[in-house]
Amino acid sequence: MLKTTAVLILLSLPAIVQGDACPEPHTPISDIQGSNDHSPMSGTVVAVEGIITLDVRQAGGFQGFYLQQSADHQDDNPETSEGLFIHTHFREGSQGDLVRVEGRVNEYYGLTGLTDVKNLAVCAHPGLPAPRPLAFPTDSRDLLEHLEGMVVALSEPLEVTDTWNLGKYGELALAPRHQFIPTQLERPGPGIATLYQQQELERLLVDDGHRKRAPRPVPYPPGGLSPDNPLRIGDRVHNLVGVMDFRFGDWRLQPLGTPEFETANPRQSAPERHPDANLRVASLNLGNLFNGDGSGGGFPSSRGAASSSQFRAQLGRIATQIKAIAPDILAVAELENDGYGADSTLVDLATALGPEWAFVETAARPGNDEIRNALLYRSDRVRPEGSPVLLDAGAFRRWHRPPVAQDFRLANGKQTLTLVAVHLKSKRCSKAPADQQDQGDGQGCYADARVEAARALAQWPKGVSRRLLVGDFNAYAREDPLEVLGKKGFTDLIRHFHGLRNATYRYHGRAGTLDYHLADELLMPHVLASHIWSANADEPRLWSYQEDRPPAGHEGMPWRASDHDPVITDLRLD
Structure with missing residues (x-):
């Protein structure tokens, strides 16, 4: 997987203001997101208002921030998202700020966001919105569309099922339970493909908000991976609160804080020889x-x-x-x-x-x-x-x-x-x-x-x-x-x-x-x-x-x- 990001074309002379409230009118984020995986407003220039929930404009980050509609402007439609990603290099605004942004609606490999940002107004600081509770897994990956770009809190801990990209991209794959190759437990047959698909539905990536390769220190586990602080398949992760994100072909959680890791599969010494064996x-x-x-x-x-x-x-x-x-x-x-x-x-x-x-x-x-x-x-x-x-x-x-x-x-x-x-x-x-x-x-x-x-x-x-x-x-x-x-x-x-x-x-x-x-x-x-x-x-x-x-x-x-x-x-x- 090549982890890259879009090249942004930013218009000059941004207008940046600060005040007590965002001016009207603005386009509801839910109208931009729509009720499917393609924005009905792609290519349109709009002004949106919302709270910065996660800022990833740091060096090596995703070159922008996540914006969530403030509660008093949400439409309460369970099929539409109230979150949006804003691609911008502008440095104004920080987590918890209420801002107004003007830019162009863009689709980037399934992620809806704004690019070509030309106006950014910091209006107030109401703080972070309350996270939406999320029971995982869902019956369909499409059901996560209505949470794209929004702050969520997983109701149960998840288990580490894949660390392949931990050192390469700072990612972990989590699932509610241990995942076996289907033919480890079941005889081969046409139904095996269904079991594979079910396992995919049960997976969620936990990311680190960076697009660069080989992040050092490695973001997980907290404190950094070391011989005295290992991370193994089967360990459990609690306190998962973050922004539900879709990029590079996968749903992933960008944590707002440090998840809590539990050693559920500790290292063991080599098995001792049976006392009667020669x-x-x-x-x-x-x-x-x-x-x-x-x-x-x-x-x-x-x-x-x-x-x-x-x-x-x-x-x-x-x-x-x-x-x-x-x-x-x-x-x-x-x-x-x-x-x-x-x-x-x-x-x-x-x-x-x-x-x-x-x-x-x-x-x-x-x-x-x-x-x-x-x-x-x-x-x-x-x-x-x-x-x-x-x-x-x-x-x-x-x-x-x-x-x-x-x-x-x-x-x-x-x-x-x-x-x-x-x-x-x-x-x-x-x-x-x-x-x-x-x-x-x-x-x-x-x-x-x-x-x-x-x-x-x-x-x-x-x-x-x-x-x-x-x-x-x-x-x-x-x-x-x-x-x-x-x-x-x-x-x-x-x-x-x-x-x-x-x-x-x-x-x-x-x-x-x-x-x-x-x-x-x-x-x-x-x-x-x-x-x-x-x-x-x-x-x-x-x-x-x-x-x-x-x-x-x-x-x-x-x-x-x-x-x-x-x-x-x-x-x-x-």
Whole structure:
């Protein structure tokens, strides 16, 4: 989203006066707004009177102020708004002042306002109008039209559902309740689109009254985002009073004061190992870990870090997170596919984890994609048994990254575990052929390819038992690939222990599981616990290594090491 504002053409020689009352006549704001989303007076020069409710003429602001009709001049028509945005550089007037403005009615991407202001009169100072109570969500976004530009007060707190643009534009997306990807909870089908639309109706952006990118300090939470003052998905926001605004294609609240934030989803330490477990397996999508040329140069990479310093920050954050989990075996996805030599990214990762870490090396290159799956392990705790195998035929000839399978045994153990690292094709529709296009059922593009891959995984490798399929399946919990594997005897361990209302990933503020640990029937008696550590997806991307201006003090944190959360399973093997 490109956040810009209109170029204003201001007439010269403004007439600015101050007195006790605004002169008559004037055009009611409700006549300008009308009863739909297009002003019936667009292009007309008018004079309006009202109270300045929010002044956003500050540096980097929206170059104007919000005006609301004084109560004694309102028409009490519930279908029309009594608020208007005034585009002007004139500095006279402040919040709570009654003013008279003459200018031209203009529509700017759905926002009705006045431009070409040539007269501004400050008449009195009655103070701010009482806010209109607003129960959110509404049945239709159109019902907010009658509140455009007006001061409102939300009757209930809202929950933070998306922080994607917090560091970029100073925005938060709020909703009355947690929003899940519909196919996380429901089977795919034509009704999924209706659920998406309902979620959109339940969203409201809270803005910061600025049009500039990368506001610093970050406006939310109060006091500024910092390691000691985090903001996470699921936190709640109270005392929401502000101007109902429409710009850049969304309804948003421009607060009149500082909202109150409640920590409702606090950070948690990595899950403790089950007391009876003697083996811990973890998996993590690394979010494109690329090391340039392996010698400190070669940046920006085709994916991932844009500089050597970004790579070091990314690798350090990932290593900190993995060490906190303390796995014995680790499966990773979105690792640069650059071999096993001293300058490879895999060697850099193993080195960052510590001298006890080793990795599985396949005889053949694991596919032709820029990224690959890989397996690492604590050589002081487990031993690989036999040689690893790759699946790069059949369903895995294209699109998906070839799975890597390896048998492992405890250092002094008898039983083996076959671990399979998986990363299936994403839902993105770029270059999707006709037979892999989005079918409108909520599964996105390449859904058939993921189903075909799931069928192949259910039968691979041949002749092994106690299999654990782990990694990024790019399918939510009720989608077809998980249904296929469930019918083949594989248990989704997170769903088994914790139900469906979980997430390892967020997309446009909606939560769901893309990452899984799936155990076959013979392994299930050995499984003691399985967890998602919500260390990444619930955190603002502002903490990401890719952000140019993250808040100070983020170095050495485990948070937001990737955009996916790690999945962890504790087992007991003989």
